Amino acid sequence: MSLLDTIAGSASGGTLYGIGVGPGDVRYLTLRAAGLIRSVDVVAFFAKRGIEGNARRIVAPLMDAGRHELRLEYPVTEEVPVADPSYQAQIADFYRRASDSIATHLAAGRSVGLLSEGDPFFYGSFMHMWRRLEREHPVEVVPGVTGMSGCWTKANVPITWGDDILSVLPGTLAEDILHDRLTRCEAAVIMKVGRNLTKVKRAIISAGLLDRAIYVERGTMAAQRVAPLAEVEQDRGPYFSMILIPGQGRQL
Numbered sequence: 001m002s003l004l005d006t007i008a009g010s011a012s013g014g015t016l017y018g019i020g021v022g023p024g025d026v027r028y029l030t031l032r033a034a035g036l037i038r039s040v041d042v043v044a045f046f047a048k049r050g051i052e053g054n055a056r057r058i059v060a061p062l063m064d065a066g067r068h069e070l071r072l073e074y075p076v077t078e079e080v081p082v083a084d085p086s087y088q089a090q091i092a093d094f095y096r097r098a099s100d101s102i103a104t105h106l107a108a109g110r111s112v113g114l115l116s117e118g119d120p121f122f123y124g125s126f127m128h129m130w131r132r133l134e135r136e137h138p139v140e141v142v143p144g145v146t147g148m149s150g151c152w153t154k155a156n157v158p159i160t161w162g163d164d165i166l167s168v169l170p171g172t173l174a175e176d177i178l179h180d181r182l183t184r185c186e187a188a189v190i191m192k193v194g195r196n197l198t199k200v201k202r203a204i205i206s207a208g209l210l211d212r213a214i215y216v217e218r219g220t221m222a223a224q225r226v227a228p229l230a231e232v233e234q235d236r237g238p239y240f241s242m243i244l245i246p247g248q249g250r251q252l
Helices: 003-008 031-039 054-058 085-107 126-133 147-154 175-183 194-206
Strands: 016-020 042-047 068-073 112-116 139-142 166-170 187-191 214-217 225-228 241-245
Touching: 003 031, 016 031, 016 126, 031 112, 031 139, 042 054, 042 085, 054 112, 068 085, 085 112, 085 126, 112 126, 126 139, 147 187, 147 214, 147 241, 166 175, 175 187, 175 194, 194 241
Parallel strands: 016 112, 016 139, 042 068, 042 112, 166 187
Antiparallel strands: 187 241, 214 225, 214 241
16 A cells, blocks of 8 residues: 555545546645545546546546546537526436436445546536435545636735635626626636636626736646736637636735
8 A cells, every 4th residue: 555545545435525636737636535536446527528528637647547437428518508498407317317327336335436627516516416416325525626726826816815805706697797796896716717708808897807807728737828818819718717806905
């Protein structure tokens, strides 16, 4: 047994582990997360059709050949608007089938580690599995470094000072709601930017915050990009993109 395995502990049979794998750099995993990825019977992960899966890619250096993997492939991602009843029906059915697949392994006494980008309880698909399975099976959630934490660290900007209040806003909100929220916050992180970049930028401009806004793309990853939002000209960003608006509170 390696020192990592001794410190991190091993997996218990029949237990579901929600494993936070951090913002993109495998070195940001906790010892517990790394140890479980090496010891669970089944490594499960969500993925977009035809794509490796972001969480699976992050942990690739920890995966030995021949591991039992469970790929959970979304039926839709951005092809259908989230508010569309068709999207909601397809995703609900997908989560039901995914939880059934995981439950089959758990009932057979196998441990399952479900990978989650960032932290499992922060906008994570893992939460939909937790809600369906935690009453019938043992579940352990392993926290991870959030994407926003990785991004503001790589951007080299403290996000809050003193009594600053941080608001976390999904870029999928309507433009008028984004504007209203931004005019009433002291520091903000806008997630789920992607195809919403142009709308989000307009809301930031109308709220008078463009000079403080920082755009971060693929934070902590090899293709990372950090730039003032005012200098960003494209109309959409990749999946891993967000905007930071640092607070300006008490600085001693």
